[in-house]
Amino acid sequence: MLEGLLKNMEGGVFTVDLDKKIISFNKGAEWITGYCLEEVLGQPCDTIFNSNICDGSCPFEKTIKKNAPVNINEVVIQSKDGTQIVTSRTLFPLHDIHGNLRGMTVIFRDKTELKNLRQQLLQSEKLAVMGQLAAGVAHEINNPINGIITYMHLLLKNLRENKIDPETWKGNLELVERETRRIGRLVKNLLNFSRKTEPDLRSVSLQRLIEESLPLLEDQFLIKNINIIKHYEDKTPDVLGDFNQLQQVIINLILNAVQAVDKQGNIDINVYSEGKKGSECFVHFDITDNGSGIPEEDLNKIFDPFFTTKVGDRAGIGLGLSIVQQIVKAHHGRISFKSQVGKGTTVSVRLPTP
Ligand SMILES: Nc1ncnc2c1ncn2[C@@H]1O[C@H](COP(=O)(O)OP(=O)(O)OP(=O)(O)O)[C@@H](O)[C@H]1O
Ligand SMILES: [Mg+2]
Known part of the structure; x- marks a missing residue:
């Protein structure tokens, strides 16, 4: 159960042995760093985290010596594709069941991805943007509607006067179709954008x-x-x-x-x-x-x-x-x-x- 929990939690978790070689690396760690488990197993963590997660200020000795958790905020690590990611992390010594020191566990979070906060912010930003743009959107929808009404009017007039020229009708109806589709597209996109849906994974x-x-x-x-x-x-x-x-x-x-x-x-x-x-x-x-x-x-x-x-x-x-x-x-x-x-x-x- 614990393994499943660790594997699937959103935060990154990895452990290193006393030689600072990586011995476990969960899904969250893969998502954040872009490295796969197999690539990093057995590698020294400083070769993987090409950054100050393990450089001169490597917290390994400190953690082991203090024998207590160490919290560090705002550490920038470089992911596999070169993106800089701001993380916060907690490190603590890893003991086996006999109490012998075996290494260190690192829990880290992508602060650039602080999901809830970001989502709330995004949602409220979106609402603000939507509010501001309501007038603009009304205008966007109004234009094609005016076009549609004008052409429908013309067609009805033609019909009343019995002037039915297929070519003109075809052209006008195509225009009406295009404009209607445009409104449909606009409304659909706006709905998608404003809807906050968790993916069904x-x-x-x-x-x-x-x-x-x-x-x-x-x-x-x-x-x-x-x-x-x-x-x-x-x-x-x-x-x-x-x-x-x-x-x-x-x-x-x-x-x-x-x-x-x-x-x-x-x-x-x-x-x-x-x-x-x-x-x-x-x-x-x-x-x-x-x-x-x-x-x-x-x-x-x-x-x-x-x-x-x-x-x-x-x-x-x-x-x-x-x-x-x-x-x-x-x-x-x-x-x-x-x-x-x-x-x-x-x-x-x-x-x-x-
Ligand atoms: N493959 C691409 N080649 C060139 N420019 C692109 C490409 N993809 C995106 N862009 C640029 O990014 C802009 C934003 O793209 P986005 O898909 O968000 O909006 P849009 O295509 O303009 O409108 P919408 O997708 O809402 O109909 C585009 O207007 C275009 O300038
Ligand atoms: Mg587009």
């Missing part, structure tokens, strides 16, 4: 998820004649995820790629796992497009609610990536972008296995 095959999501986007691929190239690594394990929420992630990311490429653009989807075969701890999926790319100065804004560079006919709302980021975080995952203007963009999502 189950074992999910990313490959199946992608295969079931692509047909929903078929229209978009056809319009631009887009070339989809898929690489699925053999026998990738399932991830721990909420099928519907992850489908939203995939669809939003692929739609962004579709919107970024020109006609006959390429979109590559790459699914691969990380860690030892049979006990992988993460599955990644990368979506690469050869589209417009994202300017350096925009890269830190793309996750902001309502940030969009899409104007005109295919105007964006700027909620896609906010929703995606929210979902990925709730799955203990990570998302990152690499982009070059004029060359294209790769978005990588990392999700933990069960």
Whole structure:
């Protein structure tokens, strides 16, 4: 029971022996650091935590000497992918049942991820943003509605006067359809954004998820004649995820790629796992497009609610990536972008296995 508890708790827990070699490393530690258990077992902890978790101020001796817990706040560690993570940690000596000193246990938390606080804050921030934007949204919805009313009016007038020209009708009705869809999209996105839903986590095959999501986007691929190239690594394990929420992630990311490429653009989807075969701890999926790319100065804004560079006919709302980021975080995952203007963009999502 204790092992199960340790394995699945949100905080990171690892233990080292008297040579400072890692002898256990729970799921929480994997999520926070990006290292898999198999990679770190038997390694000295200072080679893993490329940072001041184990440098000159290594708390190992102090903990052992004091024979009491040591609390340390605000330690920046570097995760496997190079991200700096602020952690707080508690260290205590590890004894066996005979009371002999065997090593040290470290419990650490991702302070950048202080989940509850962050979520509350996010939720209230969102509400504030929504409040401010209510007027803007009303305006957004009002525009297409005005368009729809005008065209419906025209069509009714034509009908009354018996002037039914199929070409004009077709054009007008297409416009009405497009505008109605736009309202639908706006309302759906706003709902998704404001709803605070805990993911219903189950074992999910990313490959199946992608295969079931692509047909929903078929229209978009056809319009631009887009070339989809898929690489699925053999026998990738399932991830721990909420099928519907992850489908939203995939669809939003692929739609962004579709919107970024020109006609006959390429979109590559790459699914691969990380860690030892049979006990992988993460599955990644990368979506690469050869589209417009994202300017350096925009890269830190793309996750902001309502940030969009899409104007005109295919105007964006700027909620896609906010929703995606929210979902990925709730799955203990990570998302990152690499982009070059004029060359294209790769978005990588990392999700933990069960
Ligand atoms: N693959 C990509 N290539 C180029 N730019 C991108 C890509 N993905 C995202 N962006 C940039 O990030 C911005 C924000 O994306 P996001 O998905 O949040 O909003 P949006 O696509 O503009 O609107 P919405 O998704 O709500 O319809 C986009 O407007 C675009 O400038
Ligand atoms: Mg989008």
